[in-house]
Amino acid sequence: MLEGFNTSGTIIAEHIQEALEINLWISLVLFASVVLPMVYLAWKYRESNVKDEDIENITHNTLLEIVWTVVPTITLFVCFWYGYTSMVTARTMPAVEDSIVVQVEGSKWKWRYEYAANDNGFVHKLGGAYTKPIRDENGKIIQKGTMGKSALYVPVNTNIILEMTAPIDDVLHSFFVPAFRMKEDVVPGRITKQWFKADTVGEYDIECAEYCGTDHSYMYSRIVVMPVDEYNTWFNSNNDTPEGDYLTSGDAILQQHGCKSCHAINSDKKLVGPTLQTRRLTKEQVLDVIENGQNKLGYAMGEMPAGMATGADAEEIAVYVAGGMTGEQPASFASCSGCHGEDGKGQYGTAPSLVSYDVDLLRNVLKHGKKGMIGKMPSFPYVTEEEVSAIAEYLQKTK
Ligand SMILES: [Cu+2]
DSSP states (O other), X not given: OOOOTTOOOBHHHHHHHHHHHHHHHHHHHHHXXXXXXXXXXXXXXXXXXXXXXXXXXXXXXXXXXXXXXXXXXXXXXXXXXXXXXXXXXXXXOOOGGGEEEEEXXXXXXXXXXXXXXXXXXXXXXXXXXXXXOEEOTTSOEEEOOBOTTOEEEEEXXXXXXXXXXXXXXXXXXXXEEGGGTEEXXXXXXXXXXXXXXXXXXXXXXXXXXXXXXXXXXXXXXXXXEEOHHHHHHHHTSSOXXXXXXXXXXXXXXXXHTTGGXXXXXXXXXXXXXXXXXXXXXXXXXXXXXXXXXXXXXXXXXXXXXXXXXXXXXXXXXXHHHHTTSOSOOOGGGXXXXXXXXXXXXXXXXXXXXXXXXXXXXXXXXXXXXXXXXXXXXXXXXXXOXXXXXXXXXXXXXXX
């Protein structure tokens, strides 16, 4: 259940609420003042009640004309005034010196927040994908969706400016906080801004209001409004969330970057990308690389040439590698071990490990993306070295 439409967490929200209510009431009064007399007069002067010779030809009524010009003009100016002043409040950004500026990035299908460096020079980068609820075959929710760690943390009673954008190859999004009555498009390659000053400590939902693609409706996140000193303590620490440092959990990082919308982790679930698990390549993938080579991963050795093995040899090698390189090594694997190592774990980062998701492989795949027989994995240039290590550790641990 989305909350926020009946809550107000900012001054702007109150302005807009007031403008809305005044507009609504004035519209109702204007509507009634036209429609009720109209219905009454139509009934009173119905054909059976009036004789033609009784109908007078009235050409002017100065008083009436003045009244029906002046009254609507004034009331419409009242509507205009409230709309205008709340728009000015919403659109006039406070001075940057008196505000906290947070960079917001909307991309398919998550929000990310980046703060300015704190006193230690540490940059907080937060946000991430929402985990969808899991449903059974009748559509009933068996496990609730979770917001994860994707909150935007801000101090209470402080001006916050959001500088928002989307990657150039992404789509339009719209950053919407119902409780703050604020909503603004987020446009690839352009910066749009919103500001707010939350007046009540608490948590508020963030949504994407751009309903033109598959998962905008799942771009949930939260704003957590904290007491100022609590916020400052967190901000000047190197912890990623006020509750603790979730960077140590590879699972949270996969969640945060939205990896899990394309990859299952050690399960049979079929998603867009391969399941990330300890035994990583399928026979078909190995055969594909043997046949076509591979040169997009950015390993120092450069390209892996096509045709390193053929026929029965290739088949035998593929079965062996896909089996996690257990059992007796076929002699033909000698044509691979020169570069990939006896144990298939790669060589000092020059050629990839064939058996596990080590730090080198993850770093290369995330930096360059990967185009293979399964599909195209986008690049994730902003994933940090620390995060790569945490993911590698996590994937090698989960069997
Ligand atoms: Cu969106």
